[in-house]
Amino acid sequence: MASDASATAKPYAWYALGLMVLVLVINFIDRQILSILAEDIKRDLKLSDVDLGFLYGTAFAIFYAVFGIPLGRLVDSWRRGRLMAIGLVIWSSMTALSGFSTSYAQLAAARIGIGIGEASASPAAYSLLADYFPKKQRGLALSIYSAGIYVGIGLSLLFGGAIATGWDRAFAVGEAPLGLVGWQAAFLMVGLPGLPVALLVSRLREPVRGGFDDAPPRPVDQASPWGLFFRELMAILPPFTLWTAARNQGLGLNLVFAGVITLVAAGLVWLTGDVPQWAAYGVGVYCLLSWSRALRASDRPTYQLICGTPAMVIGLLAFGLLALVGYAYSFWAAPFAMRELGVAKATVGLYLGLPGAVASACGVVLGGLVSDAWKARDPRGRIFVLMLSLALPPPLLWLMFQQTDFAVFAMISPLVYLTSSLWVGSGVAAFQDLVLPRMRGVIGAVTVLASTMLGLAIGPYMVGKISTVTGSLQTGVYGLLAIAPIGLVLLFIVSRLTGEAERTKEARAQACGEA
Numbered sequence: 001m002a003s004d005a006s007a008t009a010k011p012y013a014w015y016a017l018g019l020m021v022l023v024l025v026i027n028f029i030d031r032q033i034l035s036i037l038a039e040d041i042k043r044d045l046k047l048s049d050v051d052l053g054f055l056y057g058t059a060f061a062i063f064y065a066v067f068g069i070p071l072g073r074l075v076d077s078w079r080r081g082r083l084m085a086i087g088l089v090i091w092s093s094m095t096a097l098s099g100f101s102t103s104y105a106q107l108a109a110a111r112i113g114i115g116i117g118e119a120s121a122s123p124a125a126y127s128l129l130a131d132y133f134p135k136k137q138r139g140l141a142l143s144i145y146s147a148g149i150y151v152g153i154g155l156s157l158l159f160g161g162a163i164a165t166g167w168d169r170a171f172a173v174g175e176a177p178l179g180l181v182g183w184q185a186a187f188l189m190v191g192l193p194g195l196p197v198a199l200l201v202s203r204l205r206e207p208v209r210g211g212f213d214d215a216p217p218r219p220v221d222q223a224s225p226w227g228l229f230f231r232e233l234m235a236i237l238p239p240f241t242l243w244t245a246a247r248n249q250g251l252g253l254n255l256v257f258a259g260v261i262t263l264v265a266a267g268l269v270w271l272t273g274d275v276p277q278w279a280a281y282g283v284g285v286y287c288l289l290s291w292s293r294a295l296r297a298s299d300r301p302t303y304q305l306i307c308g309t310p311a312m313v314i315g316l317l318a319f320g321l322l323a324l325v326g327y328a329y330s331f332w333a334a335p336f337a338m339r340e341l342g343v344a345k346a347t348v349g350l351y352l353g354l355p356g357a358v359a360s361a362c363g364v365v366l367g368g369l370v371s372d373a374w375k376a377r378d379p380r381g382r383i384f385v386l387m388l389s390l391a392l393p394p395p396l397l398w399l400m401f402q403q404t405d406f407a408v409f410a411m412i413s414p415l416v417y418l419t420s421s422l423w424v425g426s427g428v429a430a431f432q433d434l435v436l437p438r439m440r441g442v443i444g445a446v447t448v449l450a451s452t453m454l455g456l457a458i459g460p461y462m463v464g465k466i467s468t469v470t471g472s473l474q475t476g477v478y479g480l481l482a483i484a485p486i487g488l489v490l491l492f493i494v495s496r497l498t499g500e501a502e503r504t505k506e507a508r509a510q511a512c513g514e515a
Contacts, residue, residue: 061452086120161350
């Protein structure tokens, strides 16, 4: 076992990091391309802003979060490169199939498939990078990896706008190959390149788990990883959750959860009229509560360090709020420019996509560097970076969406991307610091869960709902400004708790039975 104080990452670790960045770029191109195509899809499929928010956010996020948990457990017991490659094949194929959608239901089904496929990527990558890089370089490595999010978002705008515009110019309606229109061709063309990349990913070397940490390295358990995966799936996927709850003597409480969630979801449907949004969200919440109870019964130390640690629970809520602002802004900025400022999608893709990708990549890496340096001097350092990333974007957002000139709008956009991306790598590293090495796949899945269930499933829908009710997309975006004060209060509380939580994690795990 290498000493973390003197160890540095090997050259192969940097190659693996580069390949995983490429996978994440593909991941977010496939996920995010809906933004630049939203106005065309809205017109052709006769959708509302609420429908667009559901397609981009909830339809994807619920299944992404639900399948992320059992896949995160599989990350901790199987070959991570192979798992990531399988996911890449699934989501790339479903993105390509999105190009053949002719209805709201078909596109929603494809988005669900993309969510299931993508659920394996980041938990596997977070776990691999924690074993490829020592702790002193981990924040930087995770930030470089996370920069792929924003590169993918930027390139999705650029590629999506260029492909759809070029296709529609080249072919008259009804005369294009396979009868596809521009937005359908864009889905098909960005989906296919992920398939050959999956072959490279499947050949990644498996590093020793915990080799850079003060814990005995654990080899990959290849005896029954899929048995564990299916047990976890049954703990989170209805109706199998009832059988798992009964085995753990918790059927009564599980049924109470189901009843309360059903009543709350029904109330929200009554208030908003949005059945798909709250039915799907209610199922997602029920799945996650069922899983947490099953985790408590099957792995008490992991449950304690994740669900029983106030710094972790409150931090995950704040992490979700940071993601809420980022997801909502990155989805709705392009439709706003096309709808309210009258700019063509190819122009929007060029002037928002490329500068946004560069600025965001710089912001994520800068956040990681500052996070590592600040953490070395103060155990709260990573949390302070999250606070900066929540406090800086709101005034820029307000100023940006006041503009009537697209040139000024596009000049402010990179500043929003830069400041709102500081948190990503430092946040993931902060949560990695609070668990044991064997739990990194699960905490990777849980961080993804927080960002999707609170950020992706609520943020885009919330803006779309406000826009639909008020008739103003600008008002919808301004609703995001209320998030910052709430998140800052939560992060202040976390900053008071995180040092003690990290110092005592081994003792608290051992008190729950950790060997």
